[in-house]
Amino acid sequence: MDPPIIIGGGFAGLSNAYFIQGSTLYEEHDKVGFPQHCTGLVSRRVIKILGSLAEETILGYYKRIVIKDLELKTLSILNVREGVYRVDRVKLENLLKEEAENRGSLIMMNKKILDINASSKETCISILDYYDHDVKKTCFNNRIIVIADGVTGFISRRFSKKRKDLYLGLQGFQEKGSYHIDPEEMIVFVDDRIFPGYFGWAIPVSERKMLIGGAWPLKYRDKRRLMKLFTRILMKKGVIKDEKIYNMFGGLINRDFDKTFHKPNIVLAGDAAGFVKPFTGGGLYTSLYQVLSIKNSLDRASEYTDFENLYIRHLRPIISQLYLQRKFTELTYKIGLERFVRNILRISDIFLGIEIDYDYYILPRSLNNI
Structure with missing residues (x-):
């Protein structure tokens, strides 16, 4: 399959762009690493x-x-x-952006995704360009969309379950x-x-x-x-x-792991999918695990069905751990x-x-x- 379309220029999105050469990433802000929110x-x-x-x-x-x-x-x-x-999270994300571009990925700043329409034949996205205030529609085949716009992102909230925790x-x-x-x-x-x-x-x-x-x-x-x-x-x-x-x-x-972290042609990544340690909320390692699973699955898949099967197989160990950690967290909070x-x-x-x-x-x- 072709490299993915990535929505969101935080750690999860930039890591995808860094490891998967030729990706296209859309970020609505004019710089990465802000607002700062992570202990690092x-x-x-x-x-x-x-x-x-x-x-x-x-x-x-x-x-x-x-x-x-x-x-x-x-x-x-x-x-x-x-x-x-x-680590200096702001510096790390800027280095990821720089090296992702050096590896051939395209990082598009000041671009907000307004809508996604995915089907078995093609996937289309509507993009608002903050520079010229113009909305454009782009369609493509054989590319997945990685939604990595965080907990409060407009797109991730649309495609994930209601967050309760x-x-x-x-x-x-x-x-x-x-x-x-x-x-x-x-x-x-x-x-x-x-x-x-x-x-x-x-x-x-x-x-x-x-x-x-x-x-x-x-x-x-x-x-x-x-x-x-x-x-x-x-x-x-x-x-x-x-x-x-x-x-x-x-x-x-x-802290509420989302079981619906993938849909046809769409993958939720990082905080958007609740791929964080439920006890502390830390998510850099779990995001990287997910990124490498996406990369390995794309490298071996010719179409989305192949990708989905490989991806789920790759993620099974970490998902088991997240569920185990979730149960542990619930127990400690109950006590x-x-x-x-x-x-x-x-x-x-x-x-x-x-x-x-x-x-x-x-x-x-x-x-x-x-």
């Missing part, structure tokens, strides 16, 4: 897959995740297999306080009094600065008040100097995240020792080398 934490797998592109953007490295309550009592220490890297992640920067935090540790705070699935984080990003954030269900009306409560507690405990967070950014997290950590994870830590894989809660052998 990735596993060693992501670094290996992207190679020098990712290595150029590394900002930090962490060996452990330390889980604490808001009294700063340590509940568990999770040693991360091969560590966690923090949306969270808002907010984060920003503040100077470190007097409380010592190891520069190779990320702190995750849990407190069921705020709500049963609450978690916040404090990540050292330099000798003097911390990245502070939290995640809340979108249905909560007082998310900023809860964020202020969280930062005020951290200030009183000496984790940060001031309760006011500056350079705040964030975005929606789609209460803080209670789960205190009563289950702590016991496991004492008797078994805990080493986690950043991409998979449980690492099956079939995925060990992916």
Whole structure:
């Protein structure tokens, strides 16, 4: 099959354009990487897959995740297999765009897709050009459309199910306080009094600065008040100097995996398909897994039916993992995240020792080398 048409110039869309030479990508904004919404934490797998592109953007490295309550009592220490890297997400996406174009993919900025009509014979898209305010219709055969316009994208919302489990992640920067935090540790705070699935984080990003954030269900009306409560507690405990967070950014997290991630001639990718870790909302590795599955399936398929069968077969291991993670997330939230950590994870830590894989809660052998 021919290279795909890609809608959306975020990480998932640009990764498709980078790995699948000759793709055509439409992005409605005039630049990539904005608005910034991601912490940029990735596993060693992501670094290996992207190679020098990712290595150029590394900002930090962490060996452990330390889980604490808001009294700063340590509940568990999770040693991360091969560590966690923090990358400059904006720089990474710009490098992906540049290299995708060097490889022969066409990146069309300021182009918004207004409509898609897909049939077994041909697929047509309506494109609004923000430069000349003109709407054009383009049709093609033997090309799939990869919809990667994110959680709130107009096209992805049309082709996916109604999203019920949306969270808002907010984060920003503040100077470190007097409380010592190891520069190779990320702190995750849990407190069921705020709500049963609450978690916040404090990540050292330099000798003097911390990245502070939290995640809340979108249905909560007082998310900023809860964020202020969280930062005020951290200030009183000496984790940060001031309760006011500056350079705040964030975005929606789609924790509801979409079973309808593919339709005739159409594939939903990345956040648009809910291809994220349900517990944290991180999706860079799962997006890359999906991108490589699309590429491998297109390379071997002559028509869409062949592609669909190959694609589903490629994705079966990661889909099983996402469902497993989803069930795990539902269980911990039902129990209460803080209670789960205190009563289950702590016991496991004492008797078994805990080493986690950043991409998979449980690492099956079939995925060990992916």
